[in-house]
Amino acid sequence: MNVISVKDLTKRFGNFTAVDRITFEVEQGEIFGFLGANGAGKTTAMRMLCGLSMPTSGEATVAGYDLYKHAEKIKKNIGYMSQKFSLYEDLTIRENIRFYGGIYGLNDGSIKSKTDHLVATLKLEDKVNTLVKSLPLGWKQKLSFSVAMIHDPKIVFLDEPTGGVDPITRREFWTMIFEAAHRGTTVFVTTHYMDEAEYCNRVSIMVDGQVEALGSPEVLKTKYEAKDMGEVFLKLARKAKRGDD
């Protein structure tokens, strides 16, 4: 079953075509890696799928709803973790969870049980009433991911979730992603780390606003005669005409 299907999706800013007729599908429970050099258009594409930006043309359904007609229903069914750290530093862990649970319409009982479950999983029981700003970055990222999943979304969008995090925390973070996928959540993730690309079920590589390659890491490696995803990426990204912006 496809939870995301995109056909000829395009976004233009004036004369600049940031996303140029991309077409792909994502299955339920899949970990879908969305790769591309800076300025390739992946963040713009992701923002459109999250309803943060209106497409110029093309079709898309997310979580079974049309992007144009049912944006509100889509929002209820997706989670989002932005590139920037997206929790409130001056609020405690509990207050952050309560706030995000609240705006997703969870009732008090489930906010309470979610909070307990979440801090237990992250082993943050004794820190639940401390301000988020006092946590180390790795924990903040993990917490941020858990909060993005607070309403059990069908799809979770992660925009470079592991930027600036140490390798051990990155591994732990990916363990959480695997667990989420195992429970049936579709994970749509952008990354610059090629080892992370290997963890994905399927990967799409964007170059100059277009999807240049799409498939499982094994298929792509065979197709481009590369020993790892890094090599695949370099071979494709070198073709880019657009500068780094």
Add this chain to the structure above:
Amino acid sequence: MRQFLFFIRKEFLHVWRDLRTMLILFGMPLMQILIFGFALTNEVKNTRIGILDNSNDETTQAITRQLEASRYFDVVENISSNAKLVSSFQTGTIKLAVVFPDHFQEQFLHNKLVQIQLIGDATDPNTANTLINYASAIIMDYQHGLRNQAQIPYSINTEMRMLYNPQLKGSYNFVPGVMAMVLMLVCAMMTSISIVREKEMGTMEVILVSPIVPIRVVIAKMVPYFILSAVNIASILLLSVFVLDVPIQGSLVLLVAECLLFTITVLALGLLISSAADSQQIAMLISLMGLFLPTVMLSGFMFPIENLPVPLRVIANLVPAKWFFTIVKNIMIKGVGFEHVWKETLILMGMTIFFMMVSIKKFKARLE
């Protein structure tokens, strides 16, 4: 609605947690009222003056005593010569000198005409003017007292009455001004900063991905500052009535309603700023330069608008605080009813609706 409450609770937490915000919110009104009430004043009190008495007779001494007795002046120096007079002004020991000529009493009684010279330090022209006026008035007063003994057939007496503010207290004028300033800062600056902060932090994106409707986000951002402003309005009014003895002559309900209207105007302005600014610093800069300065300069609070050059007078009309200041002054000090401020109220309402519409439109456009 529930989402909305969660949002408002979160906003309050931000305010409680931030010491600086709390200080600005609650310290500032208190500080401004006290500073303007007790420290910064353009009233003349106990000004140091010098007397150069070349005659030193009964009349000159009586006039000197009368000057000394008034609360405006303190005679600090009996100057002996013209040279000393110059140096006293140079060192700034005195702001005003009263010079009596030789044989003052003699001339006064025999020639019925005598001159007293008043010399003012006009480095501050307004003060000098005021001092000279007060001194002349006191001297006239003395003369008046003499006249009663010897009747002069014709005389025109002026009788003055200062309406609305008989004691000519400066606080009558600045309380409405401080109110405008505080609301400007609290509402416009704080709201714009708090919205821009979310943009800077990246939390705004996460909120916009959530099912909460963008307009509700905006309103939820405004509500806490609206409530805090109401607290501020109350505290300023209480301070001015009980600490500064500025009475509220008109209807309290009307006054509060007008204050709340102005609060909404400034909240809309804050929102407008937040849609234009990308960083907290820029938001603060725009608030200070674009809102706070005009409020201080062009609302009529510091400088009378009638005295401004035409271009500035035109610009002053675009400053919401000008209208608010007029309204508050009229209601609070003159005690007039709605029939005398409806025009200003209407203008303020028009501005509010305009700012609100533009900023919501811009806010929506930015989501694209």
